[in-house]
Amino acid sequence: MSHKNDSYQATPSGVPLTPQSEGAFRRSNSDTPLTDAPLLASFARSGMFQLLLAIAFLFLAVSSPFLARAQNPAPSKPTADLPPGAMQAKATTACTECHEARIILQQRLTKAAWTKEVDKMTKWGAVVDAADRDALIDYLSTNFSPDKSPYEPSKTATEKTGSGKSSK
Numbered sequence: 001m002s003h004k005n006d007s008y009q010a011t012p013s014g015v016p017l018t019p020q021s022e023g024a025f026r027r028s029n030s031d032t033p034l035t036d037a038p039l040l041a042s043f044a045r046s047g048m049f050q051l052l053l054a055i056a057f058l059f060l061a062v063s064s065p066f067l068a069r070a071q072n073p074a075p076s077k078p079t080a081d082l083p084p085g086a087m088q089a090k091a092t093t094a095c096t097e098c099h100e101a102r103i104i105l106q107q108r109l110t111k112a113a114w115t116k117e118v119d120k121m122t123k124w125g126a127v128v129d130a131a132d133r134d135a136l137i138d139y140l141s142t143n144f145s146p147d148k149s150p151y152e153p154s155k156t157a158t159e160k161t162g163s164g165k166s167s168k
Contacts, residue, residue, distance in 0.1 A: 081105055087132070087139035094126045094136065104144060106151045111141035 081101035082088050095104055098121075109117065114137050122128050128136060 083143045085139050085143065087136050090128075090132050090136055091139060094128045095121070097126065098124075102151075102153070104140070107140075107144045108146045108148060108150070109141070109144060110146060111137065114141045114144070 082091055082104065091104070092101070095101070107117075118126075118128065118133065118137050118140070122133075
């Protein structure tokens with residue numbers, strides 16, 4: 001006895017379907033989709049899955065220090081750039097926790113502007129003791145005031161000079 005579902009039918013993708021039971025069809029070719037639960041279950045039980053998982057974890061464990069270093073280049077020496085003074089160490093710990101000393105060195109602010117800046121940075125998380133606040137503002141406004149000469153960054157060996165062409 002033949003049913004109406006016994007003949008082959010084509011899907012919109014052109015892959016023919018074969019009858020498995022009345023009203024149910026399955027792809028006739030050998031390409032089983034990866035979303036097939038039995039296939040995934042057998043792959044998960046196989047040793048290949050554990051091997052691939054171990055390799056992935058090993059790769060991440062070995063590469064993560066290198067990736068972190070590539071994303072966060074080594075900071076410049078923050079204490080060498082700040083001028084000596086009673087608050088140099090406090091400024092270093094409070095300010096260079098989040099940014100390089102160069103950010104401070106570039107500033108030329110009045111005492112009132114340094115006061116606003118220190119208060120803003122404290123609200124953003126800079127650790128400044130209440131007892132050190134005024135001394136830190138004095139240190140910054142003395143060393144980085146508008147009447148000081150503009151910041152001149154030091155040249156490094158990696159910077160290009162001139163036209164970039166070497167002379168022979």
